[in-house]
Structures are given as structure tokens and as C-alpha cells.
Amino acid sequence: MRKHLVRVLFLLASSLLFVSSVYAEMKLDYGAAFRLRQEIWDNPVTLNTLNRSTSGADRNFLRLRTSLWGKADFSNDFGAYLKLTNEAKWYGFGPYKPNTPRNNDNFDEDELVIDNMYVDVKNLFGSVDLRIGRQDFLGAYGEGFLIMDGTPGDGSRTFYFNAARANVKVSPNFNFDLTYIADPKTDIYLPNLHTGTKKQLTGSNEQAFVFYGRAKMANLAVEPYYIYKTEKALGANPKLKLNTIGARAVYSIDAWKVGAEYAHQFGEYDGGRDRTANGGYIFVSRKYDAVTWKPEFDLRYVYLSGDNPDTAKNETWDPLFARNPYWNELIIYTLITETAKDGGPIPGYWTNMEILKASVKLNFTPATNLALAYQYLWAPKHTAGLPTAMFTNDGRNRGHLPTAILSHKFSKNVDGMVQLEYFIPGNFYADGADNAIFFRWQLQVRL
Secondary structure: OHHHHHHHHHHHHHHHHHHHHHOOOOEEEEEEEEEEEEEEEEOOOOOOOOOOOOOOOOEEEEEEEEEEEEEEEEEOOEEEEEEEEEEEEEOOOOOOOOOOOOOOOOEEOOOEEEEEEEEEEEEEOOOEEEEEEEEOOOOOOOOOOOEOOOOHHHOOOOOOEEEEEEEEEEEOOEEEEEEEEEEOOOOOOOOOEOOOOOOOOOOOOEEEEEEEEEEEEOOEEEEEEEEEEEEOOEOOEOOEEEEEEEEEEEEEEOOEEEEEEEEEEEEEEOOOOEEEEEEEEEEEEEEOOOOOOOOEEEEEEEEEOOOOOOOOOEOOOOOOEOOOOOOOOOHHHHHHHHOOOOOOOOOOOOOOEEEEEEEEEEEEEOOEEEEEEEEEEEOOOOOOOOOOOOEOOOOOEEEEEEEEEEEEEOOOOEEEEEEEEEEEEOOOEOOOOOOEEEEEEEEEEEO
């Protein structure tokens, strides 16, 4: 595999030298980034209800993510981008130990992966921008309610999608994307430098076609979309073909914002079993720039349907490509056991969830801010007899979750943060369920 990776990099370098001889005005840019994190998990996976000897064990470990990137603009309308990433982990604090080729070693070297590799072609036919290859969609599709992370299985190491994306500019106030996505369970498209088996990136082999529109009308922004996704057979579930149709709308006036997003899902598994679901959120937010610490508040309600055990259909909400820490970090781990039959064991399979969230952000200085939030969570449906001791299978109160994130920017290239989340489980979980804690600090350097 090392030879394959070297060959790919050599081919890229050779191609770059060749193209640079053709495009005399080529512009090159490059850089590096390093992120150091320590994470401490206390009961977030099982709430101390199950045997925690393996994946559910408490953790206290370091994450060391390193990225190198290079960009070449051959002209105003043609360019290329390459990014390599590795996120090694050190588990010396215990008690969890990784399942690595060297089981007695606290250090997991991880893989060296091609994180991004794409080509940009702009202004085709005067109105089309095309990006083909491995790319991130962070911030591209609204809040990321359905499209955010193409590789949820590796945490926040990478977010990429293997995709072809065309943005069509119809007018100054309307454009739309046509996007094709092909994300395999483990990477099959580009070589990795790794030890042992390749990391699982998502629940199953997934493909999708996306139409995503963006329209602006005075203070109103509306984003309609249609997503067709297929998920290969997963566990006892056969192949799923799922349609998602919805829209996001945000109205802004002065310092106020009011917004909502709603989507309906319908499709079926091979064999004929129907799957249908509904999900969305509504929010109101405001900024007070003239007040001390420039506070910002956000109040929102989230609904994601759950399966009704009294019907033959599966009404479980499918988060598509948004299995990431959307509303919080801690709950994504409690969902692993709950949703294994639907899309696991990948964290963040948001479903059967209602959230009432109130948050405030205090900007002490231009470089320092504190984000505080309280979330009350419950389930639209009780669980349908999940075969573990973690759930009561009749309660619907998930519990309470206060969170805090303190962020500081030390300089143009250096920033850091401290994050704490504390979960108090309700009667959705077994009587013996304990409170859970997620703690993280982070230091990030960009060059």
C-alpha cells in the first residue's frame, strides 16, 4: 500500500510540473495544520448499564491530527487541491485500549489518508462551476441538517465526500447544485498508508443524487432540495432506497433571525418494506452588538421521527449524511446501541428525537467567547423492545443536557477551546442509568 501511495503522489507531482509548464501564470499555495485534543468520556456510550469492557469503556485519550495541503490555480477558471491527513491517538491514560496490531501499545498510529483531492473548473458555459473528486461540504448545504459529514466512522478526522458537484448560477438571486455522491463503507477509491485493516468510514456503501436550490428574496432565503440515497444491505436490513424532499427558510431583519427546515422521507427496502419519516427544526435567534459582551441567543425545537412498533413500516428518521455532533457531542455516543439495527454502529445516527434547546453566546473580547446551552431531550416513540438492559422500552424522557464551550483565539494562526457536556438521563433509559460526562480541550495551529 505504501508503494501505491508513493506512486499516486509521484503522479500528482509529475502532472503538476507538466501543467505548470503549460500554464506559465500558475499560482501555488500550501500549508499545514495541527490539532491536539484530549477527550475524557465518562459513561456516554452505555450510561453504565452494560458491559463496558470494550467499545463502551470510559476513555481518556489524546487525538493528534496533522494535515498537509497544496493548491494550484492554473488559471482563474481551473485549479486543483490536495490534502493529506493523519490522526494518531494516544491511550496511555486508560482505561480503554485500542484494538491495534500492537495491542500492548498505547499509541494508535492511524492511517495517512488522502483527505481531499479534487479539480475545479469554473464558469463553464458562463454559469456553471464544477468540482470533481474528494471534497468537503462543510457549510455548503444550510446548517448541515442532512449533508455535513461523509465519513462519520472516523469521527472528526475527515469529513469528505467522493463526489461530483455542479453549481449552476441561474441569476444573482438563484442558484442550485446538482451533486452525485459515492461513499463506500471503507475507502476503495484512493490508497492509504495504514497498519492493519482500513478504518470503517460509514455504515454501509452509500450513493446519492442531490438537487439543492438557493433563492434570495429581500430578507428571506429559501433552500429547497431533493435527495435520493441508496444504502447497501446493513445487518438484517436489505438495501434501502430512500427519497428525501424538503426545504430550509431563514428570515433576517436587523439583529433577528427566524428559520425552519422540514423534510419528508419515503422509500423502501428490497423486499418491499416501506420506510417513511419526517424531521425538522424551527429557531429564533438575536444578536445584541450594542450590549456589553455582545450576547447572542438562540432558541430552537428539533423533531426527528421514531419507529412506530404497531405498524409494518419503518418510520425511523434517517440522518443521511449528518451523522455528526450536530446539536451536541455526548448524545451521539448513546445512540450507538439504540440505532445499531438502523444505521450503526456509527455514532450520531440522529433519530427518534425531540430537543428543546436554549443557548447563549457571550463575546468577552473579539478573541474570547463562551457558548452556554441547555437541552431537554425526549423521544416521540418508546423503543420497540431493544434487546439490551440500557432502555426501559416504555419511557420517552431522554433527559437533560447542559453544555459549555469556552473558545479563545491566541493569534491569527493559533486557537483553542475547552468543552464540557453533562447528561442526566431520564426514564427512556434503565433505572440504573448513570449520568454521563464528555470533556474536551483543544489547541489548533494553522500554517
